[in-house]
Amino acid sequence: MKTVLFTSITLLALSATAGQEQAATIGARLMAEPGVKAALDAIRRNEPQIVEEQVRLCEIEAPPFKEGKRAAALRAMFAALGLKNVRIDAAGNVLGERPGASASPHVVFSAHLDTVFPEGTNVRTSREGPILKGPGIGDDCRGLAVLIGVIRAMNDGRLQTPGTITFVGTVGEEGLGDLRGVKHLFQQELKGKVDRFVSVDGAGLGITHTAVGSRRYRVAYKGPGGHSYGAFGLANPIHALGRAIAKIADLQVPKEPKTTFNVGRIGGGTSVNSIAFEAWMEIDLRSADKAALTALDATVIKALDEALAEENDRWGGRGRLTLDRKLVGDRPGGQVPVDAPIIAAAVSVTQALGLKATLDEGSTDSNIPISLGIPAVTIDGGGSGKGAHSLDEQFDTTNSWQGTARALLLALALTR
Amino acid sequence: MKTVLFTSITLLALSATAGQEQAATIGARLMAEPGVKAALDAIRRNEPQIVEEQVRLCEIEAPPFKEGKRAAALRAMFAALGLKNVRIDAAGNVLGERPGASASPHVVFSAHLDTVFPEGTNVRTSREGPILKGPGIGDDCRGLAVLIGVIRAMNDGRLQTPGTITFVGTVGEEGLGDLRGVKHLFQQELKGKVDRFVSVDGAGLGITHTAVGSRRYRVAYKGPGGHSYGAFGLANPIHALGRAIAKIADLQVPKEPKTTFNVGRIGGGTSVNSIAFEAWMEIDLRSADKAALTALDATVIKALDEALAEENDRWGGRGRLTLDRKLVGDRPGGQVPVDAPIIAAAVSVTQALGLKATLDEGSTDSNIPISLGIPAVTIDGGGSGKGAHSLDEQFDTTNSWQGTARALLLALALTR
Numbered sequence: 001m002k003t004v005l006f007t008s009i010t011l012l013a014l015s016a017t018a019g020q021e022q023a024a025t026i027g028a029r030l031m032a033e034p035g036v037k038a039a040l041d042a043i044r045r046n047e048p049q050i051v052e053e054q055v056r057l058c059e060i061e062a063p064p065f066k067e068g069k070r071a072a073a074l075r076a077m078f079a080a081l082g083l084k085n086v087r088i089d090a091a092g093n094v095l096g097e098r099p100g101a102s103a104s105p106h107v108v109f110s111a112h113l114d115t116v117f118p119e120g121t122n123v124r125t126s127r128e129g130p131i132l133k134g135p136g137i138g139d140d141c142r143g144l145a146v147l148i149g150v151i152r153a154m155n156d157g158r159l160q161t162p163g164t165i166t167f168v169g170t171v172g173e174e175g176l177g178d179l180r181g182v183k184h185l186f187q188q189e190l191k192g193k194v195d196r197f198v199s200v201d202g203a204g205l206g207i208t209h210t211a212v213g214s215r216r217y218r219v220a221y222k223g224p225g226g227h228s229y230g231a232f233g234l235a236n237p238i239h240a241l242g243r244a245i246a247k248i249a250d251l252q253v254p255k256e257p258k259t260t261f262n263v264g265r266i267g268g269g270t271s272v273n274s275i276a277f278e279a280w281m282e283i284d285l286r287s288a289d290k291a292a293l294t295a296l297d298a299t300v301i302k303a304l305d306e307a308l309a310e311e312n313d314r315w316g317g318r319g320r321l322t323l324d325r326k327l328v329g330d331r332p333g334g335q336v337p338v339d340a341p342i343i344a345a346a347v348s349v350t351q352a353l354g355l356k357a358t359l360d361e362g363s364t365d366s367n368i369p370i371s372l373g374i375p376a377v378t379i380d381g382g383g384s385g386k387g388a389h390s391l392d393e394q395f396d397t398t399n400s401w402q403g404t405a406r407a408l409l410l411a412l413a414l415t416r
Numbered sequence: 417m418k419t420v421l422f423t424s425i426t427l428l429a430l431s432a433t434a435g436q437e438q439a440a441t442i443g444a445r446l447m448a449e450p451g452v453k454a455a456l457d458a459i460r461r462n463e464p465q466i467v468e469e470q471v472r473l474c475e476i477e478a479p480p481f482k483e484g485k486r487a488a489a490l491r492a493m494f495a496a497l498g499l500k501n502v503r504i505d506a507a508g509n510v511l512g513e514r515p516g517a518s519a520s521p522h523v524v525f526s527a528h529l530d531t532v533f534p535e536g537t538n539v540r541t542s543r544e545g546p547i548l549k550g551p552g553i554g555d556d557c558r559g560l561a562v563l564i565g566v567i568r569a570m571n572d573g574r575l576q577t578p579g580t581i582t583f584v585g586t587v588g589e590e591g592l593g594d595l596r597g598v599k600h601l602f603q604q605e606l607k608g609k610v611d612r613f614v615s616v617d618g619a620g621l622g623i624t625h626t627a628v629g630s631r632r633y634r635v636a637y638k639g640p641g642g643h644s645y646g647a648f649g650l651a652n653p654i655h656a657l658g659r660a661i662a663k664i665a666d667l668q669v670p671k672e673p674k675t676t677f678n679v680g681r682i683g684g685g686t687s688v689n690s691i692a693f694e695a696w697m698e699i700d701l702r703s704a705d706k707a708a709l710t711a712l713d714a715t716v717i718k719a720l721d722e723a724l725a726e727e728n729d730r731w732g733g734r735g736r737l738t739l740d741r742k743l744v745g746d747r748p749g750g751q752v753p754v755d756a757p758i759i760a761a762a763v764s765v766t767q768a769l770g771l772k773a774t775l776d777e778g779s780t781d782s783n784i785p786i787s788l789g790i791p792a793v794t795i796d797g798g799g800s801g802k803g804a805h806s807l808d809e810q811f812d813t814t815n816s817w818q819g820t821a822r823a824l825l826l827a828l829a830l831t832r
Contacts, residue, residue: 175687212645216688228678228700229628229779238679238697242661249655249727262644263654264692265685272632272680272698272745273591281654282688284644311665329688363645 023344026413027352036412039157040405046152047401051132053077054145054395055125058137063121067092067113067171074113074144074169081151083167091184094169098151100161100415105195107165107414109150109407111143111381112173112181112201112365116389130397138385138395142403143200144169146381149404150411163415166190173201173365178329182365186372196342196414197376199365200407203385203395207346208378210361211370212258213293213333214286219244219304221311223321225270225277234319235311237279238268244307245281251299257289258361259296275319288333288361290371301325331363332371342375342414349409353402379407439760442829443768452828455573456821462568463817467548469493470561470811471541474553479537483508483529483587490529490560490585497567499583507600510585514567514577516831521579521611523830525566525823527559527797528589528597528617528781532805546813554801554811558819559616560585562797565820566827579831582606589617589781594745598781602788612758612830613792615781616823619801619811623762624794626704626777627786628674629749631713633699635660635720637727639737641686641693650735651727653695654684660723661697667715673705673751674777675712691735704749704777706787717741747779748787758791758830765825769818795823 030036062070074094078086083096094113115136117123125134147167154161170181186194201208221237221244245263253259261283268279285300287293308323336343338359350357362378369376382403387393446452478486490510494502499512510529531552533539541550563583570577586597602610617624637653637660661679669675677699684695701716703709724739752759754775766773778794785792798819803809 175689214645214689228680229630229674229676229702232674232676232678232702236665236678238682239661239665241682242658242679243665245655245658246662249652249659249730258645258648260645260648262648262652262689262691263658263685264644264688264690266654266657266695267683269679269681269698271591272700273630273678274680275678276680279682282685284689286645314665 023341024348026345027348027409030349030409030412031352035157035159039153039159039408042153042156043149043404043408044401046149047404050145050149050404051397051400053148054137054141055132057144058125058134058141059123061119061121061123062113062115063117063119064114064174064177066119070113071169077148078167082155083151089184089189091181092171093181093185093189096167098154098165098167100164102162103164105163105415106193107163107196107198107411108168108190108194109147109165109198109411110168110170110365111147111199112140113144113169113171114174114177116174132395132397133392135391135393137393138203139388139393140201142203142381142383142395146200146404146407150408153408161412161415165411165415170365176328179331179365179368182368186368194369194374197366197369197374198410198414199378200381201364201378202380202388203383204380205350205355205382205403205406206358206360206380207343207350208360208362208364208366209336209338209343210288211333211335211367212286212288212361212363213290213367214284214329214331214363215293215297215327216329217283218280218326218328219283220278220280220324221308221321222278222324223319226275228273228275231275233315234275235315235321236275237321238276240307240311240321241266241268241279241281243310244304247303247307248300253296254292257287257292259287259289259292261285261296261300288335290333293333331367333367334370336370336375336377340375342377345413346377346379346410349413350406352409353406355402355406379410382406439757440764442761443764443825446765446825446828447768451573451575455569455575455824458569458572459565459820459824460817462565463820466561466565466820467813467816469564470553470557471548473560474541474550474557475539477535477537477539478529478531479533479535480530480590480593482535486529487585493564494583497564498571499567505600505605507597508587509597509601509605512583514570514581514583516577516580518578519580521831522609523579523581523612523614523827524584524606524610525563525581525614525827526584526586526781527563527615528556529560529585529587530590530593532590548811548813549808551807551809553809554619555804555809556617558619558797558799558811562616562820562823566824569824575828577828577831581827581831586781592744595747595781595784598784602784610785610790613782613785613790614826614830615794616797617780617794618796618804619799620796621766621771621798621819621822622774622776622796623759623766624776624778624780624782625752625754625759627749627751627783628702628704628777628779629706629709629783630700630702630745630747630779631709631743632745634696634742634744635699636694636696636740637724637737638694638740639735642691644689644691647691649731650691651731651737652691653737654692656723656727656737657682657684657695657697659726660720663719663723664716669712670708673703673708675703675705675708677701677712677716704751706749709749747783749783750786752786752791752793756791758793761829762793762795762826765829766822768825769822771818771822795826798822
């Protein structure tokens with residue numbers, strides 16, 4: 001999911017330079033084309049069926065690292081819709097091509113397959129009026145459904161795009177998945193072949209142009225442990241962990257670009273009257289600014305080492321502790337300028353539909369292309385949602401066709 | 417159990433003053449009495465049967481707070497051995513009196529019923545040569561067996577004691593039981609009526625004269641929690657906990673009397689990318705010195721409060737945290753001087769049997785009378801043991817009669 005909606009910037013006017021003037025007006029120009037009109041009509045007509053597909057995909061569980069069943073279903077849909085070279089890559093991503101008049105520009109248009117919900121979660125979706133309820137129904141079954149809606153509308157409008165689109169269902173977008181699907185896409189499967197990247201993620205109409213980077217650690221202090229009284233005088237892993245957390249708690253970080261730190265989980269020890277043999281924590285560091293994140297990362301690592309040394313020194317090396325630090329998450333960050341053509345296009349097509357364009361920041365599949373300097377944007381899939389990542393997740397289908405329509409227009413714009 | 421064997425002081429000579437000269441020679445004098453000789457002969461003869469009783473009691477489970485079944489069995493044994501006024505008190509302790517020539521001195525001679533093992537633990541005891549294996553077989557089925565052995569030997573030797581002995585099986589000696597059985601004994605059941613107190617606890621031949629006091633806390637910091645990035649800027653309960661632990665980690669405590677602190681267990685948080693709504697720890701503070709423990713206690717409470725204030729101040733009161741501090745253990749400490757008559761008597765009877773007397777410190781049922789200024793001692797029950805508090809607990813019966821014999825002599829000495 002787009003893990004955060006931070007600032008909403010209403011775009012009243014975009015500064016126009018030669019390069020992006022085209023992008024800034026692409027929405028209105030597309031809307032005037034007969035083929036596009038036909039496709040947009042198809043989208044309004046097809047939306048109820050798209051919502052059905054959304055539910056159908058969502059009732060196939062896709063736990064972290066086990067997206068296979070949902071991937072197989074999406075692959076079958078891609079094939080049925082006439083995409084070419086439909087396949088599942090080595091990471092588990094589902095790919096299908098819709099060739100344009102030319103191979104380039106090559107646009108990847110994606111949504112993620114995985115959910116945060118563990119195997120065995122009841123993934124039945126229920127419906128009350130316009131509201132769908134079910135785990136993952138917005139994040140990101142909506143994105144997958146939008147992909148289907150865009151392909152079907154293009155087919156219905158008999159649209160041939162100038163460039164080629166590869167539609168992709170990615171794996172591993174959530175949490176410890178650590179963007180492994182999209183990483184594989186850019187490092188292996190489509191390495192060097194992607195000109196523009198779009199991820200459709202979740203409900204709403206926002207446009208995410210800022211990729212918040214993150215680094216996550218699992219840290220453990222370890223020692224021999226012993227009786228709290230009998231062995232008193234040995235270094236204590238929990239005490240070392242406390243020293244480290246206290247240092248982290250007082251770190252100073254820039255306000256702009258927003259840079260954050262969090263010790264999210266801790267554990268350790270077997271009983272109140274034992275010196276623990278292990279204490280651990282999980283740390284989350286974030287920033288949209290690469291340099292700020294790198295600096296924060298170095299400070300935290302230094303704090304971890306200092307805490308180890310202090311606890312060892314406190315007891316003269318008796319029961320000497322060791323530190324085990326594992327990088328368990330690494331999402332590079334970055335920002336696509338507000339006036340970059342891909343953002344200008346996303347804003348233009350949104351406004352062409354009479355909708356308000358808001359720019360957000362978040363951590364999504366787009367982090368990877370953005371960090372590589374490849375134009376990328378994450379757009380919401382329409383409708384509105386709440387309770388993402390909870391079992392009570394909801395998706396309100398009211399006007400959800402707007403999300404599909406906006407996605408279609410953006411796909412068309414980026415192939416030009 | 418006697419939770420700790422810290423120092424072993426071999427007593428070569430005890431300074432003799434008028435008052436304790438009698439106590440210091442009581443062992444040899446008792447051994448010369450024909451009735452006592454007969455009783456000691458009975459002990460050697462009876463020991464195999466006593467070990468059978470030890471196994472039989474131990475195969476009746478006695479989990480924390482659920483000692484009832486074992487208590488009922490002990491009650492039946494007390495009655496069968498002819499004790500008077502056999503009863504189970506309001507706390508669950510089993511009591512039975514062996515009246516002497518006079519009501520005083522009134523000696524309580526006890527062992528604890530409870531184990532650390534949860535309900536459903538397999539409490540079968542196996543035997544290989546002299547070694548018994550089973551949960552609780554030493555701690556404290558041995559103590560209970562010694563009580564039975566002492567009563568039987570007194571009966572066999574037709575010994576009438578000058579003072580009266582109440583034999584007691586106590587509940588709640590272990591861990592979170594927090595000495596509730598012996599507390600009830602001194603606060604209610606036998607309040608103001610006990611002149612001398614002996615606890616027989618575990619295997620070996622040590623004499624515990626120093627009662628290590630302890631205070632235990634469960635501490636939780638609580639706040640609203642939120643997303644690690646979106647809600648950054650709220651106080652973090654884990655960070656507050658870390659600040660508190662870091663302060664505790666640097667506390668200075670006296671070496672003599674040994675005074676200790678330990679954060680034994682920690683937990684908190686739901687995911688790496690969430691600000692936790694709760695973080696908790698369990699703290700163990702110990703000292704044989706009441707003043708040192710009180711001072712340490714106050715310092716820790718201050719550290720907990722300061723950590724709360726610092727984390728709240730760090731974020732200007734946003735996501736203000738609260739602190740929940742529960743006292744979950746309170747064992748008063750103290751020390752019976754090495755030259756006090758009860759310790760002199762324990763040493764004397766040990767040496768009269770040709771055994772080495774070693775003085776230990778620990779946390780046992782004797783903590784309560786010692787803290788009240790009532791002469792008290794905890795003695796080991798003989799034999800030798802290992803793995804107390806583990807499922808692999810063992811008791812070696814080799815020469816275990818010595819423990820029973822020493823207990824008999826001490827009981828006789830203290831009734832004079």
